[in-house]
Amino acid sequence: MAAPLISRRTTLGSALATPVLLPLALGGCDIDPPRAEPAPGQTAPPPEDSALVASVVAELVRAEAVVAAAVAAVPSLAERLAPVADAHAAHREVLAGAVPDADLPTAEPVTVAPRIVPALRTVGRSEQRLLRAAREACLVAASGDLARVLASVAASTSQHAAALSTEVVS
Template structure:
């Protein structure tokens, strides 16, 4: 049976998995004790890393919000991205103090759906780099797994946005 053709999504997935497979040997196995509560804060050595990821998520979410406000026609397309950012922030919310969550100035989005979508694409690429770096640098195996999941989600949304034509409408 012939193999499936290589797609952009498959390539992005393989690129993300490769560094994680190499580091998987260093990740602590999940706890078998079902009565143990998950830690709400990262180990001290991961605190700065988590704060950086949260800041990147907040910035990315601000770009998505600005894009949908400036180009309401993109709302349906960008809603899954915004929903993912909200879920990721919720997961990490107990790991950083509220005072450490930045409140970025609203980004300026250039007029036109193609430019707004381009700003979101660039923002998602920056977020992906930050989350992937966090996966590799995390001291906690649990945190590395959470960040790996976030990286996969971000990569998937980025690939879906990259597959759109310049006008932002699915073909």
């Protein structure tokens, strides 16, 4: 039996609803910081998740540095890359809050070509790298809450990477 065809109306309605519904879905990104002492009947968060969170936070810091370098190299990209920078900052804040004792890493200096298309390509490659790191971390997270937050980071990053890839060619 052939798969049912999707009408243009359904496709268009989905495309129009995505920008409205996506922020609502991502607005639920939250993770409670682990307690110093586990509550009775609960176990402490797995220590391997702390290292995992630290690695994803480091990738977010690196991705933020790439976006900042792109904006510094091509100031006209500031408005276009603002949602990417805002999402990275929000995700970094949430994840860093889950391991408050960890030091926030610093990013290596990044050089970006002072032209729009190469700068966007650099940001796009950075987003793909962050996406891979978030997906891998999501798969190995011992905590379900952490896995959900990492999945949200991966979904957000995937959307930004897809948008950037269409902007580079258009």
